[in-house]
Amino acid sequence: MPTTMRAVRKTKSERGLTVEDVPIPSIKSDEVLVEVEAAGICGTDLHIWKWDAWSRNRIKPPLTLGHEFSGTVVEVGSQVEHTQVGDFVSAESHITCGMCYQCRTGQAHLCPRTRILGVDIDGAFAEYVAVPEKVIWLNDREKISAEIAAIQEPFGNAVFATLDQDITGKSVAILGCGPIGLFSVGIAKASGASYVYATDINDNRLQLAKTMGATEVFNPKEGGDVVDRLFEANQGLGIDVVLEMSGSPIAINTAFRAARHGGSVVLFGIPADPVEIDIAENMIFKNLHVTALNGRRIFETWFKTRWLLANKVVDLTPLISKTIVFDEINDAMELLAKGDACKLVLIPEIQSPRAPKVASTWRVADDVSDHGTVQHR
Numbered sequence: 001m002p003t004t005m006r007a008v009r010k011t012k013s014e015r016g017l018t019v020e021d022v023p024i025p026s027i028k029s030d031e032v033l034v035e036v037e038a039a040g041i042c043g044t045d046l047h048i049w050k051w052d053a054w055s056r057n058r059i060k061p062p063l064t065l066g067h068e069f070s071g072t073v074v075e076v077g078s079q080v081e082h083t084q085v086g087d088f089v090s091a092e093s094h095i096t097c098g099m100c101y102q103c104r105t106g107q108a109h110l111c112p113r114t115r116i117l118g119v120d121i122d123g124a125f126a127e128y129v130a131v132p133e134k135v136i137w138l139n140d141r142e143k144i145s146a147e148i149a150a151i152q153e154p155f156g157n158a159v160f161a162t163l164d165q166d167i168t169g170k171s172v173a174i175l176g177c178g179p180i181g182l183f184s185v186g187i188a189k190a191s192g193a194s195y196v197y198a199t200d201i202n203d204n205r206l207q208l209a210k211t212m213g214a215t216e217v218f219n220p221k222e223g224g225d226v227v228d229r230l231f232e233a234n235q236g237l238g239i240d241v242v243l244e245m246s247g248s249p250i251a252i253n254t255a256f257r258a259a260r261h262g263g264s265v266v267l268f269g270i271p272a273d274p275v276e277i278d279i280a281e282n283m284i285f286k287n288l289h290v291t292a293l294n295g296r297r298i299f300e301t302w303f304k305t306r307w308l309l310a311n312k313v314v315d316l317t318p319l320i321s322k323t324i325v326f327d328e329i330n331d332a333m334e335l336l337a338k339g340d341a342c343k344l345v346l347i348p349e350i351q352s353p354r355a356p357k358v359a360s361t362w363r364v365a366d367d368v369s370d371h372g373t374v375q376h377r
Contacts, residue, residue, distance in 0.1 A: 251269070
């Protein structure tokens with residue numbers, strides 16, 4: 001094995017990323033070394049590339065980015081018990097303490113001491129990544145491709161948010177068709193929602209929502225109150241379950257107005273600033289069930305995610321706009337920043353024979369960007 005590898009790094013406190021040679025990580029006794037086959041680019045990575053206020057307050061360069069990935073285990077530590085060399089794996093990006101109240105009561109996704117791969121420690125935009133065994137997730141190579149395996153981590157966010165409510169036989173509206181929202185469209189459709197409505201201000205995102213199974217789609221910029229249009233499409237009734245996935249203040253208020261009396265609203269999008277809501281009229285008097293969620297349950301959600309993807313219940317392939325190589329990273333970030341791509345997947349240029357080569361190529365030319373999350377999920 002070589003001693004150095006290529007990696008995508010945040011090296012300076014400024015906009016942009018750098019590709020450089022760095023030492024291959026040395027693993028600790030409880031870690032595994034994974035040869036990366038594919039790594040998904042997240043909205044969090046985009047914020048780090050932009051070097052916005054959140055990034056300046058959180059990221060400490062130099063840092064290798066990347067928390068969504070799949071690959072093959074090539075080395076295991078002396079205390080590793082369940083993972084073997086040759087395993088095809090992904091990982092939960094949140095490395096929790098295991099000892100706090102949240103961790104010990106089945107709420108590890110809320111651990112206040114969480115360290116995040118590619119945010120707090122070096123991540124997977126590299127040829128190799130070192131990961132604690134406790135967050136490793138075993139994949140079935142015959143049932144899931146490297147690209148799809150790489151993006152099952154963010155897909156889990158949508159699984160968690162969408163399946164928090166009983167949606168079978170119910171009308172569902174998804175406000176915001178970034179990747180998480182589009183994932184949710186597919187999940188709602190596959191879960192037997194009677195109608196799946198999607199809203200976004202980008203027509204190409206709405207076209208992808210149709211591809212993922214939306215019954216009808218609406219652009220709020222195209223005349224009239226989108227709430228009236230949702231009611232009209234839903235036989236004059238309010239929506240049973242509304243998923244707010246954008247973080248837009250307008251969309252958040254729309255969610256409460258669109259929900260039927262006694263209905264449910266799930267808040268998952270993260271606003272950049274405080275949002276003003278008429279709590280009396282739009283929540284209390286309507287007897288709404290309101291849930292605010294973040295991330296996914298470790299590892300409960302992963303089991304649901306694996307079943308949905310391995311059995312092709314939800315197909316994420318249309319949402320992968322392009323696969324890229326390291327040297328294309330800054331151009332790829334420009335695409336995301338302009339809203340000219342949905343999910344981009346980074347493929348290391350040099351891979352071992354066990355890891356199938358995936359060429360840099362356009363998969364779908366449609367235009368879909370992340371919903372603007374400023375905090376990693």
